[in-house]
Amino acid sequence: MNPSTQEFKNPFRPGAGHMPPYLAGREKESQEFQRLLRQDTILENMVLTGLRGVGKTVLLDTFKPLAIEKGWFWVGTDLSESVSLNEQNVAIRLLTDMSVVTSSVVIAKEEVASFGFSREKTEVRHTLNFATLEQMYNETPGLVSDKIKNVLEIVWSCLADQDHRGLIFAYDEAQNLADHSAKEQYPLSLLLDVFQSIQKKDIPFMLVLTGLPTLFPKLVEARTFAERMFRVVFLDRLNEADSRDAILKPIESINCPVRFHDNSVDTICRVSGGYPYFIQFICREVYDVWIQKINAGEEPSVPVDEIVRKLDSDFFAGRWARATDRQRELLGVIATLENCDSEFMVQEVVERSKQRLEKPFSSSHVNQMLASLSEAGLVYKNRYGKYSFAVPLLGEFIFRQSQRTS
Ligand SMILES: Nc1ncnc2c1ncn2[C@@H]1O[C@H](COP(=O)(O)OP(=O)(O)OP(=O)(O)O)[C@@H](O)[C@H]1O
């Protein structure tokens, strides 16, 4: 192998939140975000949503420098572990995240006499660090929402003359936020109430939430005004041209020892369905296989069956394992619907099960099982009461499973 080709490593990155070697497409979504950045009064916040592995996290990562360049502060975190957050924790979460950027903001300077006989004085700077924010919070009377709103208002009054446009709170995996009426804890509603209230007061603090398609219905269920408060951007699979870019741009360098043929690119587009995670996964595999074939002096091609088998065990099997036998039977029926990869209705599933099964499902049974499958993260219900698979290309996987076992 020529020495320069040895240095070129497999560039593809299948993995949650791993920035791809080339982020294809997504111009419209990015422009939409930049439009929201131009708001003086925040009338619209953003929800960035889509199926697993479609590229929400990495797109959110690219928004950060865009916002900072336009004079915004950016704070936030990943809410994966936040199912059990209560109201107090949400308030502390906001303070903690905010303190990362506000801790360098000096709100007062004080001259303090040094120790000893020297007459010199030292300057002590008081900043908006976490301790200060927490103290303000604790000293404000009232409910959690009164306290946190007050701190946010004070923070903005200190930041406003710093020539900043505003502050963005970006939360990934936000579908994990939930109200718990049994415990009388409403952290999700709190978050929405607080932002609605401070935005009405013309404070430019904007929410950018990303999460699975359950996120937006959940927000609206908590507070109906959420419908007007958010611009929902649904990330879909990449189109043909963007898929080709995602596959080809990373290996364009002259140092790259691998070139994919046109028909191989077509195959990768078809098998991946244009879903970004699948593109990265397949390309990573193909790249490795091609290097070996080239080194062995063989003509390389895309080993579709082997790669799909590996994808099934690496990506789908874990999720499939969470379903019970009867749930799998139901999913098997759904997978035979022509529209299984878009949306389907309970009644369609009931009808199809009558045609396919000896013991068909009743509609209340289907409703019940879809509810538990949605908790397991395999399906989700949209606002119009229709269901979809929450995992891309799940229908094809289920079909392959049934072929293998039959
Ligand atoms: N526009 C894109 N072009 C090429 N690859 C992409 C693109 N977007 C995402 N990817 C790749 O797809 C994979 C999944 O991306 P990411 O983790 O951001 O998805 P996600 O929607 O946040 O998934 P999850 O729902 O599991 O959190 C990563 O390997 C990433 O590199």
Ligand SMILES: [Mg+2]
């Ligand atoms: Mg993600």
